[in-house]
Amino acid sequence: MSAVRPDPDALLARVQREEAKAKRGKLKVFFGATAGVGKTYAMLEDARALKARAVDVVVGYVEPHGRAETEALLEGLERLPYRHIAYRGAALRDFDLDAALARKPQILLVDELAHSNPLEGEPRPRHAKRWQDVEELLEAGITVHTTVNVQHVESLNDIVAGITGVRMQETVPDSVFERADEVVMIDTPPDVLLERLQAGKVYIPEQARNAIENFFRKGNLIALRELALRTTADRVDAAMREYREGQGIRATWAAGERLLVAIGPDEQGERLVRAGKRMATALHAGWIVVYVETPELLRLSDEKRNRRIALLRLAESLGAEAVTLGGSSAGAEIANYAQERNVTRIVIGRPRRPLWRRLFQPSTYGELVAGTRGIDILVVGGGDEASALRNPFLARSRAYLGAAHPGTKRRWPGYAWGVAATALWTALGALISPHFELVNIAMVYLLAVVLVAVRFGRGPAIATSFLALAAFDFFFVPPLLSFAVSDVQYLITFAIMLTVALIISNLTASVRLQANVAGQRERRTAMLYAMTRELAATRGQEPMARAAVRHVSEVFESQAVVLFPDAAGRIRHPRGASTPGSLRGADLAVAQWVQDHGEPAGLGTDTLPSAESVYLPLKGSQAVLGVLAVLPANVRRVLLPEQFHLLETFAGQIAIALERALLAEQAQRAQVEAETEGLRNALLASISHDLRTPLAVISGASSSLVERGERLGADERKALAASIFEQSQQMGGLVGNVLEMTRLEAGAIALNRDWHSMSEIAGSVLRRLQDRLESHLVEVDLPMELPLVRVDAALIEQVLANLLENAAKHTPPGTRITLRVDQQDDSLLVSVEDAGPGLPAGDPEQLFAKFHRGNTEGAVAGVGLGLAICRAIVRLHGGRIWAETRAEGGAAFRFTLPVEPAPRVPREA
Amino acid sequence: MTETRGTILVVEDEPEIRRFLRTSLATEGYRVVEAGSGARGAIDAGSQKPDLAIVDLGLPDIDGVDVIRRIRAWSPMPILVLSARAQERSKVEALDAGADDYVTKPFGVGELLARVRVALRHATRPGSGKSVLKLGKVSADLEKHVVKRDGAEVHLTALEFRLLACLAKHLGMVVTHRQLLREVWGPSHVEHTHYLRIYMKQLREKLEDDPVQPRHLLTETGVGYRLVAEED
Numbered sequence A: 001m002s003a004v005r006p007d008p009d010a011l012l013a014r015v016q017r018e019e020a021k022a023k024r025g026k027l028k029v030f031f032g033a034t035a036g037v038g039k040t041y042a043m044l045e046d047a048r049a050l051k052a053r054a055v056d057v058v059v060g061y062v063e064p065h066g067r068a069e070t071e072a073l074l075e076g077l078e079r080l081p082y083r084h085i086a087y088r089g090a091a092l093r094d095f096d097l098d099a100a101l102a103r104k105p106q107i108l109l110v111d112e113l114a115h116s117n118p119l120e121g122e123p124r125p126r127h128a129k130r131w132q133d134v135e136e137l138l139e140a141g142i143t144v145h146t147t148v149n150v151q152h153v154e155s156l157n158d159i160v161a162g163i164t165g166v167r168m169q170e171t172v173p174d175s176v177f178e179r180a181d182e183v184v185m186i187d188t189p190p191d192v193l194l195e196r197l198q199a200g201k202v203y204i205p206e207q208a209r210n211a212i213e214n215f216f217r218k219g220n221l222i223a224l225r226e227l228a229l230r231t232t233a234d235r236v237d238a239a240m241r242e243y244r245e246g247q248g249i250r251a252t253w254a255a256g257e258r259l260l261v262a263i264g265p266d267e268q269g270e271r272l273v274r275a276g277k278r279m280a281t282a283l284h285a286g287w288i289v290v291y292v293e294t295p296e297l298l299r300l301s302d303e304k305r306n307r308r309i310a311l312l313r314l315a316e317s318l319g320a321e322a323v324t325l326g327g328s329s330a331g332a333e334i335a336n337y338a339q340e341r342n343v344t345r346i347v348i349g350r351p352r353r354p355l356w357r358r359l360f361q362p363s364t365y366g367e368l369v370a371g372t373r374g375i376d377i378l379v380v381g382g383g384d385e386a387s388a389l390r391n392p393f394l395a396r397s398r399a400y401l402g403a404a405h406p407g408t409k410r411r412w413p414g415y416a417w418g419v420a421a422t423a424l425w426t427a428l429g430a431l432i433s434p435h436f437e438l439v440n441i442a443m444v445y446l447l448a449v450v451l452v453a454v455r456f457g458r459g460p461a462i463a464t465s466f467l468a469l470a471a472f473d474f475f476f477v478p479p480l481l482s483f484a485v486s487d488v489q490y491l492i493t494f495a496i497m498l499t500v501a502l503i504i505s506n507l508t509a510s511v512r513l514q515a516n517v518a519g520q521r522e523r524r525t526a527m528l529y530a531m532t533r534e535l536a537a538t539r540g541q542e543p544m545a546r547a548a549v550r551h552v553s554e555v556f557e558s559q560a561v562v563l564f565p566d567a568a569g570r571i572r573h574p575r576g577a578s579t580p581g582s583l584r585g586a587d588l589a590v591a592q593w594v595q596d597h598g599e600p601a602g603l604g605t606d607t608l609p610s611a612e613s614v615y616l617p618l619k620g621s622q623a624v625l626g627v628l629a630v631l632p633a634n635v636r637r638v639l640l641p642e643q644f645h646l647l648e649t650f651a652g653q654i655a656i657a658l659e660r661a662l663l664a665e666q667a668q669r670a671q672v673e674a675e676t677e678g679l680r681n682a683l684l685a686s687i688s689h690d691l692r693t694p695l696a697v698i699s700g701a702s703s704s705l706v707e708r709g710e711r712l713g714a715d716e717r718k719a720l721a722a723s724i725f726e727q728s729q730q731m732g733g734l735v736g737n738v739l740e741m742t743r744l745e746a747g748a749i750a751l752n753r754d755w756h757s758m759s760e761i762a763g764s765v766l767r768r769l770q771d772r773l774e775s776h777l778v779e780v781d782l783p784m785e786l787p788l789v790r791v792d793a794a795l796i797e798q799v800l801a802n803l804l805e806n807a808a809k810h811t812p813p814g815t816r817i818t819l820r821v822d823q824q825d826d827s828l829l830v831s832v833e834d835a836g837p838g839l840p841a842g843d844p845e846q847l848f849a850k851f852h853r854g855n856t857e858g859a860v861a862g863v864g865l866g867l868a869i870c871r872a873i874v875r876l877h878g879g880r881i882w883a884e885t886r887a888e889g890g891a892a893f894r895f896t897l898p899v900e901p902a903p904r905v906p907r908e909a
Numbered sequence B: 001m002t003e004t005r006g007t008i009l010v011v012e013d014e015p016e017i018r019r020f021l022r023t024s025l026a027t028e029g030y031r032v033v034e035a036g037s038g039a040r041g042a043i044d045a046g047s048q049k050p051d052l053a054i055v056d057l058g059l060p061d062i063d064g065v066d067v068i069r070r071i072r073a074w075s076p077m078p079i080l081v082l083s084a085r086a087q088e089r090s091k092v093e094a095l096d097a098g099a100d101d102y103v104t105k106p107f108g109v110g111e112l113l114a115r116v117r118v119a120l121r122h123a124t125r126p127g128s129g130k131s132v133l134k135l136g137k138v139s140a141d142l143e144k145h146v147v148k149r150d151g152a153e154v155h156l157t158a159l160e161f162r163l164l165a166c167l168a169k170h171l172g173m174v175v176t177h178r179q180l181l182r183e184v185w186g187p188s189h190v191e192h193t194h195y196l197r198i199y200m201k202q203l204r205e206k207l208e209d210d211p212v213q214p215r216h217l218l219t220e221t222g223v224g225y226r227l228v229a230e231e232d
Helices: A008-023 A039-052 A068-074 A097-103 A130-139 A154-164 A174-179 A190-198 A206-215 A218-246 A268-283 A302-317 A330-340 A355-360 A364-371 A386-390 A392-403 A412-432 A438-456 A458-476 A489-537 A541-555 A588-597 A641-711 A714-745 A758-768 A793-810 A844-848 A866-876 B015-027 B038-047 B064-072 B088-096 B109-124 B158-169 B177-184 B193-207
Strands: A027-032 A057-061 A083-087 A090-094 A107-110 A143-149 A182-186 A258-263 A286-293 A321-326 A345-349 A376-380 A558-565 A614-619 A624-632 A754-756 A777-781 A789-791 A816-823 A827-834 A881-885 A891-898 B007-011 B031-035 B052-056 B079-083 B101-104 B132-135 B138-141 B146-149 B152-154 B174-176 B217-220 B224-227
Touching: A027 A039, A027 A174, A027 A218, A039 A057, A039 A068, A039 A107, A039 A143, A039 A182, A057 A097, A097 A130, A107 A130, A130 A143, A130 A174, A154 A218, A154 A268, A174 A268, A182 A218, A190 A218, A258 A268, A258 A302, A258 A330, A268 A286, A268 A302, A268 A345, A268 A376, A286 A302, A286 A330, A302 A321, A302 A641, A321 A330, A321 A489, A321 A641, A330 A345, A330 A364, A345 A364, A364 A376, A412 A438, A412 A458, A438 A458, A438 A489, A458 A489, A489 A541, A489 A641, A541 A558, A541 A624, A541 A641, A558 A588, A588 A614, A588 A624, A614 A641, A624 A641, A641 A714, A714 A866, A754 A758, A754 A793, A754 B193, A758 A777, A758 A793, A758 A816, A758 B193, A758 B217, A789 A793, A789 A891, A793 A816, A793 A827, A793 A866, A793 A891, A844 A866, A844 A881, A866 A881, A866 A891, B007 B015, B007 B038, B015 B031, B015 B109, B031 B038, B038 B052, B038 B064, B052 B064, B052 B109, B064 B079, B064 B088, B079 B088, B079 B109, B088 B101, B088 B174, B088 B177, B101 B109, B146 B193, B158 B177, B158 B193, B158 B224, B174 B177, B177 B193, B177 B224, B193 B217
Parallel strands: A027 A143, A027 A182, A057 A107, A107 A143, A258 A286, A258 A345, A286 A321, A345 A376, A777 A816, B007 B031, B007 B052, B052 B079, B079 B101
Antiparallel strands: A083 A090, A558 A624, A614 A624, A754 A789, A816 A827, A827 A891, A881 A891, B132 B138, B138 B146, B146 B152, B174 B224, B217 B224
């Protein structure tokens, strides 16, 4: 029997989870069924015990509610000062997150995890919710102890509302609760709790006394207690499972459960999402919330369509993947998607359509049953939905959407065209009526309906249908110019005509809508592609940022800006001229938070949602590279989940491109550094060798002159002085070469280009080197007519000097050195040829490398910089330099200089 | 004892180089006045009444070119410039500011003394004084506009002649491109260095034995030209 080995992937995930946990602070939750069970009391007692063991524990915030017991426990514990907030004229005391981060205790007590921070308060809180404050504390490595009531857990919110009839405004996402490292259940039997309530030991705000008293009924308390106990038990179960996975004990069920929750625009949505969350948690399954945008749904009022934005965002906040699909039939789309994603269960709501419509059109439920194989389909029953929209989250989202909602598209031109088309076609009908049957005239009207539907959509098309019918009746059906109908069979004609017209308008409009939707998607993809392509072709951070801003502002009809941190990690406004669409006045404080935490913030997020712009981190694989700030002209453009995701995709692409640029730059810098380092070492080695010899000669000869000068003969003195002079000349040349190379390397040399004659430069060099070339036969071969070249004469002279000196140095005295210039098509070819031993073995290109010497150790001095300098100078001039062994023996060093058309010289009269 | 051949002001901040200059110049019979800074030099130029000034371009306090300008503002005394290699631009700047010639560091004593001699002679006999130049086989009578090579007359165009005359006026001393272009072609042509290249080539072909390796019409790369005639 082989031991069951843990799945490596699961093990890896566990290790990563534990690593992340190790850096984070720990979260300990004191969990209870209701207020008054003694959570705060237990937490403080715990803290005192810790304090007694010399643990660094600090009270961040505890709501004392004026209770003497609590106050007594607070005695002797260190407390953070409150943050004072002005809120609607009142002065509030609240938890001070920054003070806590600054104090950075080992353990911090923060009461009431579900508390909402006063968003409109002054100064503005950083986060909407206290649990976000706590997340930040945990990230900072501070362990937090806090309290939560069962009714505050997001996914249990519904159930509690169902039990008590009171819906809590303040909730904590399940994920926060689930990730708690320790949950301590504080249990008080309902009878004891009621006793305490009557004894006034439970704090109750005056204005809510009635509601709260309803809440604290014994039945409620029993139910809430059960819920709290069960939730705790689920956690214990989950912990057990994790332990078993860790120990390689085979899971009891096959992994891969995946839940799909299909929501529509109706009131059931929120209930479905919460139900989905509970199920997903119970099954330990991933879950997807899907909304299918059918042509029918596209016609809904904006208010209803906005509801699904809020729903999808709720789903995301509960940990679901929110997806919007487009298609003609919701059922078929969901079925397809579910099969693709290997969904195991689909949750849908109860059908809401009137019975008569279900007869004509299959329900989504029916389509799902028919369209899926091996997937469980759960229909969740409806309930009291009236309170469903009280959720503060939804309310908030709606407020945004309402505030920024643009005026409805002006439709009246469509209707006007409907009327016009009817009139036109009536006139046309009048023209042809003497020659055609009445039926054909009806057909002509149908054509008008089709055209209006294609051009203006459903509403105008339906209006045109009725108008056309009326006109047909009035002008063409006897008795003429009356709505009365003489023949009953025309009523059937009317009915059919109207039906056909309506069906056509519906169909045409649907097709048009779908084409629009598809077109929009395609445009988005194309835009993303366009940006990616441009970024790929762009070099440098700033140009990339500009390109990104241009694309983002275009696609999202917004102003945008990419903010980069400076060397110290502080976000800075971009320098330089702003491009069209670039956002000025982005809030650097928000951007800084995003940069530091790598999480989005601002509009449409949970952090600083009152900001006007969205701030997205540009996350590279190792660090946050910057922040993309977007100020949408129309908030909907960004708040729709798919738009938000598209924006995130854009941010992701920008980050990838920026990181690529950054990595390339780093690699280049590393290479340059390595080369510089190598260069420095070679230089030191080389210089120390090459300077030592002349220095030894100089100091030896000069000390002889100083100490024994008077005893030396005049000839001896002269010989010593001459060798000092010679060696110092050589050293001068060496130092000059090193300096020259440094200047060339540093790019400090700006070419001082002017028109020069090559023969003049050659002449000047030969004169300068007269002494050193004395030992050889120097031959000059220049054509009579050479074009002028635009060069830096001093530098070209140096190239020639180096080549000639090299030739003299490396060939035996008495041999020939030829300086030759040839004119080629668009360049001059300058050659220095010698009759020496030829090039050393090996790649001739190596000769031009820095610190290369033909023969590594020998009497021939020189740092080996001469040819490297030549190459640098020739390249600066746009030429090429190379070495070769001549067929007739000896070496040749050649370089080219480009020839440009020279300016004319006026002829002398 | 040798009488002094003149007073020379040395404006140089390096004491070692000052000492070497002092020794070399004193040996030749010049009286040497030393100034360790540009400001000091500008003052000494007035108070010590030197016959010639040697100014280093790389001074710590004020730019050597400024020292030259200050001296030139009131005195026509010859000024020699000391400069490092690869500083053509500052050499030209100094020459255009009024310096008469330059010596590139590191330099030999012979070169320096020759320059000093030429400059002093030029100062005592302005306009070079000589109307007949001896350039090897060539003799040029600048007053009569006659140039002969091996006794046979050589025809020079008007511009060639003006170029030669301009160089002869500063015989033995460097003349910058700008100076030559302004004097020969006129102030509107100071940027047209290609004129110079073409005409210098023609002139060399007519006057030099080996136009590529001239012995009289010398190139001072990046700076200008110098006409050297046989000493008589």
